Amino acid sequence: MSQQAVLEARELTKFFGEIEAVKDLSLTVNRGDIYGFLGPNGAGKTTSIRMMLGLIKSTRGVSRVFGHDIHAEFKSAIPNVGAMVEGPAFYPYMSGRRNLRILGRLSGGVPEERIDEVLDLVGLKKRGNHKVKGYSQGMRQRLGIAMALLHNPPLLILDEPTNGLDPQGMREVRNLIRRVRDEENVTVFLSSHLLGEMEMICDRISIISNGAIIKEGWMDELVGSGSDVVVVNVSPHESKECMEFLKDKFNASPEMVRQGVIEFNRDDVQTYDLNKALIEAGFRVSSLTTRRRSLEEYFVELTGESKDVN
């Protein structure tokens, strides 16, 4: 079944003076995706999003929303998008509800019931009539998402939606994004430099580094299906010997996560052979398991160690 492309970028390029901030960026987001746009700080994520939304002009390339060129057919393209670019923005001296009313008016009129609905969806129904300047960071992020969702857009673009949130707040936003996709049938384009967040929520991702996409694909394809890394638990004082043993016997490149916990890429190693060899060599193995390679490990493989990624 062919997927409908809701957001397409083709060879988007942006120069700021002589600096090429984004280089030939091409990507396609299909209906129903939660699409992750991952990259370190300064990689060009926000610049790309601003080009996709028509907030800035690209030096080269096109961006289309539901097939409409964002610049040439702005008024046809933009109603399909709800966006929160680099943090939420409001009039702090007004209530959340009044902020939504103002934005609703600019979207062509939104009934009061829809305002109630989005406030309820983001969990701000009780605080909707309070002034935004009294909101916590998490409440502001949620109000930002409510603003983006207000006019029922089929595509939601969120730039770093969990910025500045504590783990509880991050979890709330993640759940909210899933709920929005499932309950409102919204396609979500999510940018972040937080690998863990992307891994937990996205179906597809593209990785951007130095303004260029270096990888795009399904999350499972990129990080593996479930047993790429072997985790061996041995007695803590046997850790070093065990690492030497694994290097010699299996030609592996083990890493000691902490005393007694050793991890290495599985490659062609069979776990039952490994288990037998460790026991026969006299190691006191408490467990031997496999796990999926993390996005962080994959990211480091692609971009090297010294990147600003959490």
Added chain:
Amino acid sequence: MSTESQRSHNFFRTVFRLVHADLVKLSHYRVIVFGYIAMFVIAVAGAMLLHYIEQTFQMAKSNSGYDFAIKWITECVQYSAPFLYVMICILFAMEVANSTLKNILTRPVTRIELIISKYITALIMVLAALAIFWAVSLFMGWLYHGLGPLVDDTENECFSMAHMFRQMGVGTLLMLIPLMTIAAMALMVSSYSSTMGGAIIIGFIIFMFFEILAVVPLQNEIAITWQDETYKLPIKAFFFTAQRSKPIMLLDDLATCMRIYTWWTWEIVSMTIICGAFFLVFFVASLLGVKKRDFTI
């Protein structure tokens, strides 16, 4: 409906929505509300002071409620211009300062619609200020001297009440030319600034530059021939902010029973040319500012 008329219909509808949204935002913004309250209080207190001075000291007393109102509105327009200027700076600068421009520009709103709506809101702000000044001035004039038909020293009726109000209406409309030019300067400055403080401070410096230079006695004049007559335009007239008092000067004569045969005097023509030229420059610059600028988020 044709595509063209549909497009213009959509344009006006969007601009109307933006103006409505601006008015809601401003009516909840304390600085703006206090600004209008301050203008009202100063207008009332100043009118009372003017009356007291007229009564107490040897000076030309107002001979009618109209005379009093016109004298006082002259002062109001003078002192209120910097207030209005700062308030109009805030009108656009608050969008940049709160980063709410990105909210607006990711809705079906073009940058041209956005800046046009700001000009219309600025016009409403200026009209609101003038309405306050006229209301206060006329009320105080009525209170101290009474209104009704304007009479001369021999108690003969010069002008009817309707005539007086009509002429004051024309004067007010003409006053909008210099005041809207000042508003255009405020919108231009704020469309290029990244912070509200920057917009207000830089804007105020530019405003004061024009205000101060307007009182410098520059002797050079430019000769302009109009309707077979040569007129001399002093260079200092180009410092346009001072032009705002010109329409009131004609009203001032009206209050002394001098008929205004035409509003289209050289004073008003030169005011229109100078302010029109400045308005055009400021409007184009603000349009380019909003259109070309990448508002750093």
